[in-house]
Amino acid sequence: MTETTTNAMWGGRFAAGPDAIMEAINASIGFDKRLAKQDIDGSRAHAAMLAATGILSDSDAEAIREGLLTVLSEIEGGSFRFSTALEDIHMNVEARLKEVIGEPAGRLHTGRSRNDQVATDFKLWVRDQIDAAIAGLEALMRALLAQAEAGADWVMPGFTHLQTAQPVTWGHHMMAYVEMFARDRSRFIDARARMNECPLGAAALAGTSFPIDREMTARALGFDRPAANSLDAVSDRDFALEFLAAASICAMHLSRFAEELVIWSSAQFRFVRLSDRFSTGSSIMPQKKNPDAAELIRAKIGRIFGANVALMTVMKGLPLAYSKDMQEDKEQVFDAADNLMLALAAMEGMVRDMSANRAALEAAAGSGFSTATDLADWLVRVLGLPFREAHHVTGALVAMAEQGGVDLPDLSLEQMRSVHPGITADIFDVLGVHNSVASRMSYGGTAPEQVRAQVARWKEQLA
Ligand code: ARG
Numbered sequence: 001m002t003e004t005t006t007n008a009m010w011g012g013r014f015a016a017g018p019d020a021i022m023e024a025i026n027a028s029i030g031f032d033k034r035l036a037k038q039d040i041d042g043s044r045a046h047a048a049m050l051a052a053t054g055i056l057s058d059s060d061a062e063a064i065r066e067g068l069l070t071v072l073s074e075i076e077g078g079s080f081r082f083s084t085a086l087e088d089i090h091m092n093v094e095a096r097l098k099e100v101i102g103e104p105a106g107r108l109h110t111g112r113s114r115n116d117q118v119a120t121d122f123k124l125w126v127r128d129q130i131d132a133a134i135a136g137l138e139a140l141m142r143a144l145l146a147q148a149e150a151g152a153d154w155v156m157p158g159f160t161h162l163q164t165a166q167p168v169t170w171g172h173h174m175m176a177y178v179e180m181f182a183r184d185r186s187r188f189i190d191a192r193a194r195m196n197e198c199p200l201g202a203a204a205l206a207g208t209s210f211p212i213d214r215e216m217t218a219r220a221l222g223f224d225r226p227a228a229n230s231l232d233a234v235s236d237r238d239f240a241l242e243f244l245a246a247a248s249i250c251a252m253h254l255s256r257f258a259e260e261l262v263i264w265s266s267a268q269f270r271f272v273r274l275s276d277r278f279s280t281g282s283s284i285m286p287q288k289k290n291p292d293a294a295e296l297i298r299a300k301i302g303r304i305f306g307a308n309v310a311l312m313t314v315m316k317g318l319p320l321a322y323s324k325d326m327q328e329d330k331e332q333v334f335d336a337a338d339n340l341m342l343a344l345a346a347m348e349g350m351v352r353d354m355s356a357n358r359a360a361l362e363a364a365a366g367s368g369f370s371t372a373t374d375l376a377d378w379l380v381r382v383l384g385l386p387f388r389e390a391h392h393v394t395g396a397l398v399a400m401a402e403q404g405g406v407d408l409p410d411l412s413l414e415q416m417r418s419v420h421p422g423i424t425a426d427i428f429d430v431l432g433v434h435n436s437v438a439s440r441m442s443y444g445g446t447a448p449e450q451v452r453a454q455v456a457r458w459k460e461q462l463a
Pocket of ligand 1 (some may be wrong): 118
């Protein structure tokens with residue numbers, strides 16, 4: 001049992017200081033020091049409002065303002081000494097402010113509590129991360145658009161069940177990810193709009209008897225308005241959960257794409273070459289070039305979704321308003337945000353640098369009877385067969401080709417006519433992969449013309 005001196009902030013009611021274990025479980029300074037900038041921004045807005053409303057004298061407010069800037073520069077310069085005994089970033093900053101400016105520091109906490117303070121700081125931090133995620137997604141979308149534009153008419157196999165299905169274009173495949181990342185971007189934009197209400201001034205839970213101006217602090221901190229219910233304001237962590245939910249879906253998309261890059265860069269596929277800058281070698285096998293960045297991106301969903309589940313579990317069952325459980329929100333969100341930003345940046349770099357192997361893509365596009373559907377469609381369109389019958393005839397032709405060890409375009413007209421006598425030579429037009437993709441002109445289809453239209457649309461939207 002260690003007994004330290006009683007607490008400077010609430011020593012009035014306490015005869016003894018906390019046990020060392022109590023201090024260890026209670027302190028958050030080890031991680032919430034990352035909120036220093038937001039904490040000081042919040043305090044500056046609060047102090048300016050206290051002066052504007054006459055709650056604080058102008059000279060005290062000025063001393064606090066100057067003092068907070070000094071504390072911020074100490075923190076940013078690395079000379080600040082964080083103390084575990086002072087629990088968290090809020091009390092560390094305030095205690096240092098007292099050392100720097102003396103008595104006026106004690107007036108800063110008028111009309112607020114650490115409960116609205118931490119909610120405000122954390123919201124400001126999450127809001128910055130949302131902005132960073134949006135910027136990261138836009139950079140990644142631009143890299144994908146460049147790939148799609150270059151290869152709008154390069155053919156490759158399209159898969160279902162990872163079995164060759166129908167030929168598609170490289171540009172179309174890239175643009176599928178543009179759509180996914182665009183939805184991620186819009187989820188972050190939605191979350192940002194919903195979260196942008198300021199908790200500051202909710203005080204501990206019930207509001208305050210001081211004549212504070214919450215509109216003023218909300219505006220100063222870039223919020224749209226003050227949060228309308230003080231109980232909700234201090235106990236709400238939806239903004240963090242929405243960030244984690246959007247981050248989880250985004251990480252899931254990144255993971256799917258990463259998996260494709262791992263498959264595509266293998267010696268069996270050779271669809272893409274990843275740059276040396278985003279690959280590693282093997283310490284024992286000289287020939288190896290490993291897609292480590294893609295593999296790590298593929299794995300990041302684990303910790304990001306884990307953070308989402310962890311915070312949901314922390315919040316479930318908490319009665320109103322603040323409970324110390326909520327201090328467990330930060331590390332999860334910090335870790336998820338750090339790893340999401342890293343994954344987005346790494347994916348952008350990989351996509352920007354990678355080169356598609358056009359010849360390998362084209363060779364694979366024609367294998368596996370990928371134009372069988374085109375053949376069936378021809379039988380419907382030209383011979384007027386019902387689709388089910390056309391499907392059957394085509395199946396017989398595929399079986400014939402498979403037996404002969406050839407692809408569909410290698411069958412002779414006689415062989416084809418032995419299955420259905422109505423077939424004529426112009427069926428061969430639809431068996432080529434380029435004709436196949438060019439024919440898929442329906443809106444959102446894989447035809448190069450459609451892909452180019454989508455590239456143009458997205459370029460305009462991102463401009
Ligand atoms: N470190 C605390 C947290 O992160 C700050 C709020 C503490 N409030 C309190 N009433 N003990 O949640």
